[in-house]
Amino acid sequence: MRLTRRHMLAGLASATATSAWAEAPSGSIRPRPRNPEEYLARLPGGADLVRKTRLPGQVGFAVANARTGEILDSHEPDLPMPPASTAKALTTLWALDRLGADYRYETTAVATGPVTNGRIEGDLILAGGGDPVLDTDDLASVVMALKAQGIREIGGKVKVYTGALPFLHEIDVEQPDHVGYNPAICGLNLNFNRVHFGWERSGNSYSVTMDGRSGNYIPAVEMARMEVIDRSGPVYTYEQSDRTDSWTVARAALGSGGSRWLPVRYPGLYAGEVFQTVARAEGIMTAGPVERADAVEGVVLHTHRSDVLPPLLEDMLRYSTNITAEIMGLTASQTLGPVRTLQGSADRMNAWLKKTYGLRTVSLEDHSGLGDDSRITATDMVRAMVGSGPGGALRPLMKEFALDDRRFQVDAKTGTLNFVSALTGYVSGPSGDPLAFAIFCGDIPRRDALTMAQRERPEGGRGWIAVAKGLQRNLLELWGKKYLL
The missing domain is CATH 3.50.80.20 (D-Ala-D-Ala carboxypeptidase C, peptidase S13)
Known part of the structure; x- marks a missing residue:
C-alpha cells in the first residue's frame, strides 16, 4: 500500500485518540442536553413555511390539540376554501351518525x-x-x-x-x-x-x-x-x-x-x-x-x-370513490325524509355539522368534494376532527399518511382537484396529546380559468400539486417536532 500524507495524518489522529481514551475521561462523554425552549425557539412557524414555499394561490391551516381543541398554530384559519375529497371525512361522520355502523x-x-x-x-x-x-x-x-x-x-x-x-x-x-x-x-x-x-x-x-x-x-x-x-x-x-x-x-x-x-x-x-x-x-x-x-x-x-358500513367507508376514504360518498350522504339524508338533489342532501349535512360540532362556515354542495363551489375553513374542519376525537370512529378508517420522520403517525384524508390540494386528519408522536389538523391550498382563479378541455390534465397542474403536498408534509413534520417530542 502506498503511504500517503493522508494515511499518516489519519494514523496520528487514531494514535492520539487511543492514548487519550486509555485514561478515564475528566468529564461526561455524553453530549450536553439541548435547551428545549431554545430548540423550539429556533423552529420556524407554520406561516414561515408558507412564505418560504411561495405556492401560488392561498393557504389556510390550523392544528389543534385533538383532546382539548386548543389551537396551537394557524395561518388564515378562517379563510373559506374548497375541501376537495377531505369532505368525505365529514360524510363518514354523517353516515355513521344517521345510519349506524351495522347498516347494510x-x-x-x-x-x-x-x-x-x-x-x-x-x-x-x-x-x-x-x-x-x-x-x-x-x-x-x-x-x-x-x-x-x-x-x-x-x-x-x-x-x-x-x-x-x-x-x-x-x-x-x-x-x-x-x-x-x-x-x-x-x-x-x-x-x-x-x-x-x-x-x-x-x-x-x-x-x-x-x-x-x-x-x-x-x-x-x-x-x-x-x-x-x-x-x-x-x-x-x-x-x-x-x-x-x-x-x-x-x-x-x-x-x-x-x-x-x-x-x-x-x-x-x-x-x-x-x-x-x-x-x-x-x-x-x-x-x-x-x-x-x-x-x-x-x-x-x-x-x-x-358489508356493514365501516369497511365500505374505509374503502371510500382509501380510494376516494365519489359515488360511494354521494350515495352514503344521500342515504343518510333520507332518514330525515325524501331528498331529490345533492345540494339538498348536502344542506342537511351542513346543518348537522353546525349543530353537532359547532362549525360556523361550512357550505358543502355535495358529499364527495368533487364540486369546487363547496367551502369550509381550516378552523371548522379541525373542529370536526376534534369533535370526532382521536379515539373516535373516524381515525381508524383513515389511511396512513407516511412521513419521512417515522416518529410520527399520521392518519388522514387527502383531497385533490385542479390547483386545489387539501389534507385533514390526526398526527401522534412519542409524547404529548395527538393533534388534529387541516391544511387547504388553492389557486382558485387559475382553476376557474380552465376550459372544459383543459380540466383532465391542465398545464402546470402536477407541478403545483407537488409543491402543495411538499408544504403539507413539511408542516406536519414541523408540528410533530414542536408538539409531539
Missing part, C-alpha cells in the same frame, strides 16, 4: 308471479337499495341463488327498480363527459356506474369492447356503445338517447391498444342488462330488453346484502 344495503330479486316448475309466471324485478359497491360478481351470486332454487325461466321481463335514491345524471356538471369518477347515481348501481372500454389495433382499424367486468365475469353490454372516428380531437364525444350511452373516440388518441373506464348514465338499465346476460349464461331463459319498474310488488326470491 340490500339488493333484492322479486318475482311478480308464482314460480311453477322452474318458471317465474311474471316479471323478475331487480330492486336496488342504493348499494354503492355492488359489482358483477354480486349480481352473479343473485343469479346462482335463483338457479339453486330451481328457476330456469323468467316468463315475463327482467325489470329494474331504481327509486330507492333519486336519479342524478352526474355528480358535478362542471366535469368532462368522459371521466369515470363523475357517473350517474340512482337506487341501483353497478361497478361504481362505470363501463369498461377496451380497444386493440387490428390492421388499419380497431376492435373495441364495452363490458361490465368484475373479478370473475366479463359480460358485454349493448346500452353503452363506442365508435372510432377519424379525427384529431376532441378525444371523446357523448350523446344520450332514451336507453343508450353513445360514445365516439378519436382514432389519433388510441395508439396500439388500451382501456379505460367510462361513466354510465343509465345505471339501472346497465345493471339489468348485466344481470340478464349472466342469467342467460347460467341457463336461465329471459326474453326481450330490460325494462324499468315503477314499484316493487311480489315475492322476494333472494336478497343480496352489502
